[in-house]
Amino acid sequence: MITANKYQEIHDTLIRATELAKALSGKNFPTPDQNNTPVAPNKATLTSPKKTVSTPKILEHTLDQATQISSLGFLMNAISEAIFVVNNEGIIEMINQHAAKLFGSPKELLIGQKWTNFVNSAYKEEYLELFAQWRETFTPFNHGPKEIVLQRADSSLVDADISLSCLPVAENATPLIVGVMHNLTSHKEKFEELTRLANTDKLTGLANRHAFDDALQNAWDASVQHQHPLSLLLIDIDFFKLFNDNYGHINGDKCLQKVAQVIKSAMPNRDCLAARFGGEEFTVILPNFSKTQAQRVAEKIQRQINQIKFTDMGLTQEVKVSVSQGIACEQQGQFRTAMALICAADTALYRAKAEGRNRISLSL
Numbered sequence: 001m002i003t004a005n006k007y008q009e010i011h012d013t014l015i016r017a018t019e020l021a022k023a024l025s026g027k028n029f030p031t032p033d034q035n036n037t038p039v040a041p042n043k044a045t046l047t048s049p050k051k052t053v054s055t056p057k058i059l060e061h062t063l064d065q066a067t068q069i070s071s072l073g074f075l076m077n078a079i080s081e082a083i084f085v086v087n088n089e090g091i092i093e094m095i096n097q098h099a100a101k102l103f104g105s106p107k108e109l110l111i112g113q114k115w116t117n118f119v120n121s122a123y124k125e126e127y128l129e130l131f132a133q134w135r136e137t138f139t140p141f142n143h144g145p146k147e148i149v150l151q152r153a154d155s156s157l158v159d160a161d162i163s164l165s166c167l168p169v170a171e172n173a174t175p176l177i178v179g180v181m182h183n184l185t186s187h188k189e190k191f192e193e194l195t196r197l198a199n200t201d202k203l204t205g206l207a208n209r210h211a212f213d214d215a216l217q218n219a220w221d222a223s224v225q226h227q228h229p230l231s232l233l234l235i236d237i238d239f240f241k242l243f244n245d246n247y248g249h250i251n252g253d254k255c256l257q258k259v260a261q262v263i264k265s266a267m268p269n270r271d272c273l274a275a276r277f278g279g280e281e282f283t284v285i286l287p288n289f290s291k292t293q294a295q296r297v298a299e300k301i302q303r304q305i306n307q308i309k310f311t312d313m314g315l316t317q318e319v320k321v322s323v324s325q326g327i328a329c330e331q332q333g334q335f336r337t338a339m340a341l342i343c344a345a346d347t348a349l350y351r352a353k354a355e356g357r358n359r360i361s362l363s364l
């Protein structure tokens with residue numbers, strides 16, 4: 001059943017549509033009496049025969065447009081998408097509740113405002129240009145969907161996507177553009193969380209191998225481009241199989257977490273990345289670090305790992321762990337690829353193992 005409120009809404013939409021059509025055609029056009037209380041259509045009005053009074057052409061156009069606009073207004077209010085309609089100046093002519101909510105202002109206050117007032121400055125220029133071009137040519141266009149940032153009435157920012165499409169209108173009538181928006185806030189949050197999970201090692205919370213591969217390639221490219229040094233550490237826990245065998249796999253996991261925490265807290269700056277390379281092996285990317293500087297970082301890691309205690313896990317004071325480390329540094333074009341740098345650090349690591357473990361070895 002259509003409620004009185006719904007009739008009021010339809011009535012308001014019709015009045016707005018008529019005013020709009022009048023403004024667009026520049027002709028006088030009778031507006032429905034705004035003081036009339038809207039009433040439900042009765043059977044007689046629904047079935048009454050059509051009047052055959054002929055209508056002047058210009059008024060026909062205006063009537064066509066009024067009908068189109070009133071249908072559009074009706075649709076806009078019924079659809080659960082954020083929709084608004086603007087004229088060629090980008091002035092909001094019609095807007096539904098969902099779009100008003102996204103702009104952060106009541107519908108009534110938004111009518112007559114420029115929609116670009118609610119676009120963050122980083123995106124505004126593009127839309128101002130789009131409308132300026134359109135005013136020159138009036139060639140119909142479809143723009144988007146495109147991700148933008150809206151700046152709401154209270155200045156807060158909202159991630160959204162927006163599509164703009166020209167509405168087909170009668171000849172000689174002022175064209176209109178309809179905008180459809182979606183709030184992307186929750187999608188963005190989920191996407192960011194998924195990206196974080198995809199790049200993180202679940203057990204240790206360090207970057208995983210996938211994130212490491214990407215970061216190393218980026219660091220490699222930057223190093224080659226700017227001719228800066230790039231150092232890489234490979235860190236492997238000594239006799240970890242024995243640790244698992246003696247204290248159990250769960251305690252082995254906790255040991256990996258403790259070692260990871262030490263490596264992470266030893267990172268000298270935000271450009272450096274600590275990652276789990278796989279199993280009981282870790283790696284550290286040190287952009288702009290010479291071999292000597294990288295060695296200092298490795299020594300700090302070595303010392304702190306030797307000091308790790310496992311008494312909180314119910315193990316004795318005597319339980320200790322150590323790591324062997326291999327360092328490779330790209331300084332003057334001695335390595336051809338990032339992979340070659342990893343291989344050199346790996347060779348150095350095996351030398352550290354072979355020479356007795358709990359030590360650091362530098363690539364030649």
Ligand SMILES: Nc1nc2c(ncn2[C@@H]2O[C@H](COP(=O)(O)OP(=O)(O)OP(=O)(O)O)[C@@H](O)[C@H]2O)c(=O)[nH]1
Pocket residue numbers: 203236237238239240241242244248249250251252253256278279280353357
């Ligand atoms: N608890 C636990 N153990 C792991 C995990 N990943 C790998 N390991 C264990 O790490 C051990 C690695 O053993 P090895 O490769 O023989 O090396 P190691 O015993 O550390 O000896 P060296 O490296 O030669 O000093 C294996 O027993 C794996 O099961 C993990 O996620 N959790």
